[in-house]
Amino acid sequence: MDSDVAVIGVGAMGSMALWQLAKRGVSVLGFEQFGVGNDRSAVGGESRLFRTAYMEGKEYVPLLQEARQLWRQLEEETHNSLLTLNGGLMIGDPNTEVIKNVLKSIEDFRLEHEVIQGNEAKNRYPQHRLFPEDIMILDKNAGFLRPELATISAANQAEAHGAKIHRYSKVEEILPDNNGVTILADGKKYRVGKVLITTGAWTGKLIPKLKNKIKARRLVLTWFAAKNIDDFKPDNFPIFARMRKEFRLTGAPTLDGTMVKASNTKNPGIVPEPDSLDRDVSLEEMIEVSDAVKELIPDLIPDPVRASVYMDGYTQDDHSIVGAAPGMENTLLISGFSGHGFKMAPIIGSIAADLIIDGETFHEIEHLNPKRFTNH
Numbered sequence: 163m164d165s166d167v168a169v170i171g172v173g174a175m176g177s178m179a180l181w182q183l184a185k186r187g188v189s190v191l192g193f194e195q196f197g198v199g200n201d202r203s204a205v206g207g208e209s210r211l212f213r214t215a216y217m218e219g220k221e222y223v224p225l226l227q228e229a230r231q232l233w234r235q236l237e238e239e240t241h242n243s244l245l246t247l248n249g250g251l252m253i254g255d256p257n258t259e260v261i262k263n264v265l266k267s268i269e270d271f272r273l274e275h276e277v278i279q280g281n282e283a284k285n286r287y288p289q290h291r292l293f294p295e296d297i298m299i300l301d302k303n304a305g306f307l308r309p310e311l312a313t314i315s316a317a318n319q320a321e322a323h324g325a326k327i328h329r330y331s332k333v334e335e336i337l338p339d340n341n342g343v344t345i346l347a348d349g350k351k352y353r354v355g356k357v358l359i360t361t362g363a364w365t366g367k368l369i370p371k372l373k374n375k376i377k378a379r380r381l382v383l384t385w386f387a388a389k390n391i392d393d394f395k396p397d398n399f400p401i402f403a404r405m406r407k408e409f410r411l412t413g414a415p416t417l418d419g420t421m422v423k424a425s426n427t428k429n430p431g432i433v434p435e436p437d438s439l440d441r442d443v444s445l446e447e448m449i450e451v452s453d454a455v456k457e458l459i460p461d462l463i464p465d466p467v468r469a470s471v472y473m474d475g476y477t478q479d480d481h482s483i484v485g486a487a488p489g490m491e492n493t494l495l496i497s498g499f500s501g502h503g504f505k506m507a508p509i510i511g512s513i514a515a516d517l518i519i520d521g522e523t524f525h526e527i528e529h530l531n532p533k534r535f536t537n538h
């Protein structure tokens with residue numbers, strides 16, 4: 163055996179799983195086709211939003227509360243600042259599903275929050291232009307993460323605990339059997355006890371039978387200059403998500419003191435072949451986000467000054483898959499985070515370690531069970 167466990171893909175989930183496994187004394191090998199912290203997949207673009215009052219469903223709230231503790235633990239262990247909780251504004255019509263989900267999370271878990279509307283909303287956060295039906299929900303336990311540094315921090319910490327990471331090493335095939343798993347990478351064979359697949363948007367490429375279950379989708383991030391950048395510094399400008407029929411504008415305060423991130427993440431495009439992701443941003447995409455910014459955040463100058471393209475693995479129901487890989491012995495699948503997984507990466511890494519070591523976890527993850535796609 164080359165190791166007890168191999169983790170394929172050292173992105174958001176793989177790096178955190180490596181950290182958790184190595185910390186618990188498991189001998190573990192990581193394989194990453196690019197460098198750790200690369201910008202070719204779903205890690206990249208300076209920031210990721212952290213929210214606790216969750217529009218994607220209240221079943222995530224306990225996981226997110228635990229994720230927050232683990233983010234702090236990783237910060238303590240590495241002396242890196244990874245998570246800034248400067249608050250988060252969810253803005254939209256209270257009759258929509260997403261705002262109802264946010265309010266339901268708050269109610270069920272008594273989350274620290276404020277509902278702000280009308281003139282008060284305009285006075286406190288004049289950066290946002292509101293529609294008459296809009297309310298603002300301020301999630302006090304929201305903010306932004308530093309995705310590249312977070313991934314590197316977890317991988318480095320894993321190595322400090324004895325993990326070995328093969329960088330620029332692409333896994334070509336995984337061959338599971340009763341007694342373990344053989345991995346083919348870089349013309350070599352590796353033999354391990356168990357495998358954890360955390361290949362994000364590439365999952366369907368590595369395991370073709372999962373191609374229809376986890377699809378690669380393309381997301382464009384954009385940044386804008388401001389009329390007065392001080393209005394968009396973290397103390398004045400919480401992270402935000404604004405839901406409209408035509409677009410979903412999400413963003414973060416300025417982190418470099420010159421640009422503000424505001425991106426349209428509605429309808430991420432299909433990526434037919436993840437190895438040749440189209441990283442060019444079209445004129446139509448630029449104009450669409452520019453129109454959204456013009457309408458919703460008038461104090462930004464509405465011409466994008468920076469744009470970049472990433473991708474993530476999406477499932478049919480936009481909830482990820484965490485569990486035994488269907489029909490593959492000794493193989494765990496952690497993928498399909500559908501554009502909202504980064505914030506929960508450390509708790510997912512910890513759950514992966516539970517499942518690998520004990521075969522079970524006490525965390526409630528039934529909504530992520532892969533059987534929901536294979537049982538019917």
Ligand SMILES: Cc1cc2nc3c(=O)[nH]c(=O)nc-3n(C[C@H](O)[C@H](O)[C@H](O)COP(=O)(O)OP(=O)(O)OC[C@H]3O[C@@H](n4cnc5c(N)ncnc54)[C@H](O)[C@@H]3O)c2cc1C
Binds near residue numbers: 172195500
């Ligand atoms: C533009 C964008 C914005 C987002 N915004 C947010 C946000 O604000 N908040 C939030 O919580 N989430 C957000 N997400 C989602 C979040 O970033 C992803 O859900 C999360 O990073 C997925 O983690 P992952 O480990 O599954 O995939 P990734 O982080 O993409 O990691 C997969 C890794 O596997 C490697 N790999 C693939 N195939 C192989 C192979 N055969 N051999 C070796 N290595 C391989 C890849 O190179 C990659 O490094 C966003 C995603 C995108 C794309």
